[in-house]
Amino acid sequence: MATIKDVARRAGVSTATVSAVMNDTAFVSPELRARVVTAIRELRYEPSLAARNLRRSRSQLIALAVADLSNPFYARIVWSAEAAVAAWGYSLVLFNSDEKPDTERRILSRIRTLGCDGMVLVPVGAANQYQPHEFDGIATVLLGRSIEGNGADTVTIDNRSAGRQAVDYLLDLGHRRIGSVTGPMQLSTSKGRLDGMIDAMAARGLAPQPGHVRSGEFREEAAYSVARDMMGSPDRPTAIYVANGVMAIGVMRAIADLGLRCPQDVSIVSTDTVAGAGGLKPRLTRTEHPIADMTNEALRLLVDRIEERGSEPVRSIVFQPALIVGESCTPLRRDFG
Amino acid sequence: MATIKDVARRAGVSTATVSAVMNDTAFVSPELRARVVTAIRELRYEPSLAARNLRRSRSQLIALAVADLSNPFYARIVWSAEAAVAAWGYSLVLFNSDEKPDTERRILSRIRTLGCDGMVLVPVGAANQYQPHEFDGIATVLLGRSIEGNGADTVTIDNRSAGRQAVDYLLDLGHRRIGSVTGPMQLSTSKGRLDGMIDAMAARGLAPQPGHVRSGEFREEAAYSVARDMMGSPDRPTAIYVANGVMAIGVMRAIADLGLRCPQDVSIVSTDTVAGAGGLKPRLTRTEHPIADMTNEALRLLVDRIEERGSEPVRSIVFQPALIVGESCTPLRRDFG
DNA sequence: CCCTGATAGCTAATCGTTTCGCTGAAGTCT
DNA sequence: AGACTTCAGCGAAACGATTAGCTATCAGGG
Known part of the structure; x- marks a missing residue:
């Protein structure tokens, strides 16, 4: 050269x-x-960027560390992020923490060593696993999940509202025995969605039965086994709120394998859905996140932090989910009620 | 610091x-x-990696440039690649050429500037768009698609075999009027799959009808409109071979919107399918690629090139697809034959 | 005709590492 | 005891860019 x-x-x-x-x-x-x-x-x-960066102490690199690359939700984030990063003149370094705090720790160290100018992080694990100043010295935006008390900008969705909207819809259809298949409780997303569900039911003087709320990893297999268990019992719910798109696939498979039909026997609402599933039957009723908008906003905040040396106050942006009606729900038939 | x-x-x-x-x-x-x-x-x-890399003229970065990040097929490649790259001690820089040769050109230049130690490229555009020594000076492995006459290692699948297997299966079920929705003809993948289809039919003295082979971009919308057009005519095929997973979604949607049912009215076989669609009905019959194996192999070749300075002969590895039977096909009913 | 000010372009220091070649102390052999 | 090895650790020169500060040229005013 x-x-x-x-x-x-x-x-x-x-x-x-x-x-x-x-x-x-x-x-x-x-x-x-x-x-x-x-x-x-x-x-x-x-x-040579190496030389230029050594001199300027800049790297033109933005790191994105997502929680689970096998999940289409994060794949879509990656897609949006690549475009946004390129548009801002940076390049994207991609990491997958695979929901493992240890892996995440290694990734953070690697990001530092690489000298990335900034990072977008979908944090894994509970808030108390992070040092108070864990992210000092590198511009950081947390995406999707938040960590209390850490001075990083945050872009999230209103998970509580997602849960509330989804379950309100089921309640409006007449369902009363509503179950939920949800993610790990230490994640703010899972907790928020379940809280929303509880809100919605409480507003009508109801509460989910204990055995009707099951949590597991945010993966198809976990959802399958949990749902199969829950739906096998005689007092099974007439409707299920599933906390994520991949899990919804698992739940539908479990239902089919139990000889039940969706929506005739069980109504399903999920938060998020997998791309491409829109072409297949039945189309899921779900709340959707504005993924592209969220990601673009996260990068706008990040580049802002990187390029303005000023220490503006920490910003936190919350996006609202929207309910998209598909074909996976029916009104509860009263003759069974 | x-x-x-x-x-x-x-x-x-x-x-x-x-x-x-x-x-x-x-x-x-x-x-x-x-x-x-x-x-x-x-x-x-x-x-500081910047200083170390300046001195060693290494960057510990491996670039991956895929053709279309919105396609779950490439998302799965990204997933596998991130893991493999990390396992080899490198970090992954991700680019999306979005099937645009111009974008790809900018990406290649950027990869050079970043000083990436190597790159895995899913090339976009026809072979003649590349200089004979386009990839000199940077270790390169072409993934999925090949470019004639360029001295880069290549990892591909046997597309012709995929097309042959898929269409053989339909022929075995008794179908004779078989159509195809396929990708752009300048891509070796589309061409190979169609050639395989033609092989299979020729082996039984048949050939696809001209109007029954339609090509378009590798996207859901393109497949939808092409399929809708093809299936609207009275002499429509009784079975369709779809050249990729995303397009299969589009074709199924088109069929449903025309009031036809799959598999009762139309049988569908695709090459590749979207992740997660396995949970929905009907499960697609398709040929599958060993994506993880291919990607791992590509990275093994690449790291080998990076670390062995020796100029071994160019290597080219071809993986075999496998037919996975789902529920999207039925035998042709003879009373209509 | 000299001095001043403006400024195009150069010289050299610098960024944070790696690495070549050197020093000097300790050990080994005859 | 003297000469020769060995080798732990050091000093300083790279790597390829950016950039502060300097030089030399030129125009214009007195």
């Missing part, structure tokens, strides 16, 4: 001038500029 | 010794080593 010295020698100028031309950082006479540009082209010169 | 000099000063040794301890690159007496290790811990020293 040609270096800036080769270009300088060929153009008969100093390296400083080449640098000035590259970065448009000082006036260079048209004649010299032309010679430099020619030399750059002839030598196919591309500046 | 503490630098190596700070550590050296604090431990009362030279920077060379600190470096030796960090990299285990020379013998250091236990006593000095202990002092250095303590100093590192106390100062929370993390070496």
Whole structure:
């Protein structure tokens, strides 16, 4: 690879001038500029980011660490994030913590070593696993999940509202025995969605039966076994609120394997759904997150932090989910009620 | 951030010794080593990759440029690749060319500037768009699609076999009027799959009718409109081979919107399917690619190239697809034949 | 005609590592 | 005892860019 010295020698100028031309950082006479540009082209010169970054102490890298790359929800975040990062002139370094706090710890250290200018983190594990100043020294935006008391900007969705909307819909259809398959309780997302469900039922003087709320990992298999267990019993719920899209697939499979039909025998509402499932039957009724908007906003905040050295107050942005009606619910038939 | 000099000063040794301890690159007496290790811990020293890479001319970065991040197929590649890259001690820089040759060109230049040690590329566009030595100077593995005459290692699947297996299955069920919804013809993948279909039919003295082979972008919407058009005509095929998972979703939606049922009215076989769709009805009959194996193999080849400076001959590895039978096909009813 | 001010472009220091080559103390052999 | 090895650890030169500060040129005013 040609270096800036080769270009300088060929153009008969100093390296400083080449640098000035590259970065448009000082006036260079048209004649010299032309010679430099020619030399750059002839030598196919591309500046070394390693050297530039060493000098500028910038890396042009933004890290994204998601909780589970196998989940289409995060795959969509990655998709949006790549586009946004590129649009801001950075490149995206991708990490998958796989819901494991230990892996996440290694990733954070790696991000530091790489000298990433900033990171978007979907945190794994409970809030108390983080030091109070865990993210000092590197611009950070937390996405989707929040950590109390950590001075990082946060972009989340209103999970409580998602749970409330979903269960309100089921209640409006006449369902009363409503169950839920939800994620791990130490995650703010799972907790929020369940709280929303409880809110909605409480508003009508109801509460979920203890055995009708089951939690497990945010994975299809976990949801399958939990749902199969819950729906096998005689006083099974007539409707289920499922806390995430991948789990909804597992729940539907469990129901089918038990010989039950959706929506005739069981109504299902989920929060989030997997991409592509829209083409198959029955279409899920679900609350949807504005993933692209959330991700873009997270990156806007991050780039803002990176480029403004000023320490503005911590910002926290909450997006609202929307209920999308599909075909996975029916009104409760009163003759059974 | 503490630098190596700070550590050296604090431990009362030279920077060379600190470096030796960090990299285990020379013998250091236990006593000095202990002092250095303590100093590192106390100062929370993390070496600057920018400086290290400048010196070593390595970046520890592997780039992955995929053709379409919105496609779950590539999302799964990203998932596998992140894990493999991390396992080899590198970090993953992710790019999405969005099937646009211009974007791909910018990405390649960016990868050079970043000084990535290697890249895995899902190339976009026809072979003639690349210079003969386009990839010189950076270790490259082409994944999924190949480019003739470019000296890069390649990992692909046998697309022709995929098409052949899929259509053979339909022929075995008695179907004769078989259509296909396939991708852009300039891509080796689309062409290979269609060739396989033609092979299979030719082996029984058949050939697809001209109007029954339609191509479009590898996207759900394109497949939807193409399928809707094809299936609207009276001599519509009794079975369709769809060249990719996302398109299969579009085709199924088109069929449903036309009031047809799958599999009763139309049988569908696809190559690849979207993750999660396995939980919904009807389960697709499809050929599957060993994505994780392919990706791991691509990274093994790449790391091999990066770390062995030797210029071994170009390697090309072809994986075999497997037919997975779902519920989206039925035997042709003879009374209509 | 000299002095001043403006400024295009150069020289050299710098960023934080790695690594070559050197020093000097200790050990080994005759 | 003297000469020769060995080798732990050090000093300083890279790596390839940016950039502060300097030099030299030129125009214009007195």
